[in-house]
Amino acid sequence: MDTELSGDKSGKARMYAGYIGVFDSGVGGISVLQALRAELPGEDMVYLGDSANAPYGEKSTEEILTLTDRCCDRLMHAGVKALVVACNTATSVAIRDLRQKYESRLPVIGTEPAIRPAAEAFPHGKILVMATPATLKLEKYARLSHELSGEAEFIPVACPGLAGRIEKGNLDAPDLEHLLRSFLSPYIGQVDAIVLGCTHYPFIRKQIRRVMGDVPLFDGGAGIARQLHRMLEERHLLSGKNEGQLIFLSTLDAPDEIDLYRQMYSLPASAV
Numbered sequence: 611m612d613t614e615l616s617g618d619k620s621g622k623a624r625m626y627a628g629y630i631g632v633f634d635s636g637v638g639g640i641s642v643l644q645a646l647r648a649e650l651p652g653e654d655m656v657y658l659g660d661s662a663n664a665p666y667g668e669k670s671t672e673e674i675l676t677l678t679d680r681c682c683d684r685l686m687h688a689g690v691k692a693l694v695v696a697c698n699t700a701t702s703v704a705i706r707d708l709r710q711k712y713e714s715r716l717p718v719i720g721t722e723p724a725i726r727p728a729a730e731a732f733p734h735g736k737i738l739v740m741a742t743p744a745t746l747k748l749e750k751y752a753r754l755s756h757e758l759s760g761e762a763e764f765i766p767v768a769c770p771g772l773a774g775r776i777e778k779g780n781l782d783a784p785d786l787e788h789l790l791r792s793f794l795s796p797y798i799g800q801v802d803a804i805v806l807g808c809t810h811y812p813f814i815r816k817q818i819r820r821v822m823g824d825v826p827l828f829d830g831g832a833g834i835a836r837q838l839h840r841m842l843e844e845r846h847l848l849s850g851k852n853e854g855q856l857i858f859l860s861t862l863d864a865p866d867e868i869d870l871y872r873q874m875y876s877l878p879a880s881a882v
């Protein structure tokens with residue numbers, strides 16, 4: 611079976627002309643998708659998760675670039691009218707190239723750790739930034755945190771293995787809490803807020819709070835959704851419909867994969 615058809619029961623190849631294309635390394639971007647659907651319920655959306663190759667966050671820059679390019683190309687060939695890279699890691703590596711390639715044809719929106727809203731809410735506060743190793747070591751994060759360094763103190767915490775673990779589902783299992791504790795224990799009671807700098811992490815808000823207590827958590831979903839809304843409006847690309855279609859695609863051709871995507875979509879990830 612062509613894996614691009616996963617989740618599409620029609621059995622024939624379909625194009626997604628006029629859809630919003632949303633891409634992530636796997637299930638994480640579904641947390642952004644929820645915010646997009648809440649902001650733009652009338653838009654048709656097609657979500658592509660590269661779960662066959664997830665996680666990206668511990669791969670080399672070249673690998674991330676190649677994989678991101680391949681997935682975005684696939685969405686472009688399907689005819690999407692806007693592209694949302696719902697992945698901090700892929701954005702850090704590839705957004706400049708993607709904009710160069712596609713931005714003259716359609717809106718291209720990336721994801722970056724929500725450190726600005728966190729710094730605005732907690733001026734001079736101590737803000738923990740959880741993200742993949744790739745996101746934290748790349749220039750984009752260094753530039754952003756440097757720009758805001760006078761406004762708050764940022765403590766980057768790379769979480770290798772965490773996105774990969776979230777890909778497997780079963781989010782209340784003790785091994786996930788154990789992994790989280792290994793990253794977060796030194797900071798219990800020490801920080802004012804936490805930025806979820808990987809789109810997989812909003813799915814484990816509850817588990818993070820179990821370890822860190824009632825700390826405010828920031829993610830980029832709602833900001834991305836507002837930005838997409840603005841860009842569609844400016845370019846007169848809004849659908850004008852009341853209810854849009856939602857299609858899930860995965861590069862991982864496993865029988866339960868699309869069910870996992872739907873299940874993640876039904877979880878309350880984006881609620882603050």
Ligand code: DGL
Nearest residue numbers: 638665666667698699809
């Ligand atoms: N969800 C992604 C991010 O926002 C990538 C996680 C991964 O594949 O390592 O960074």
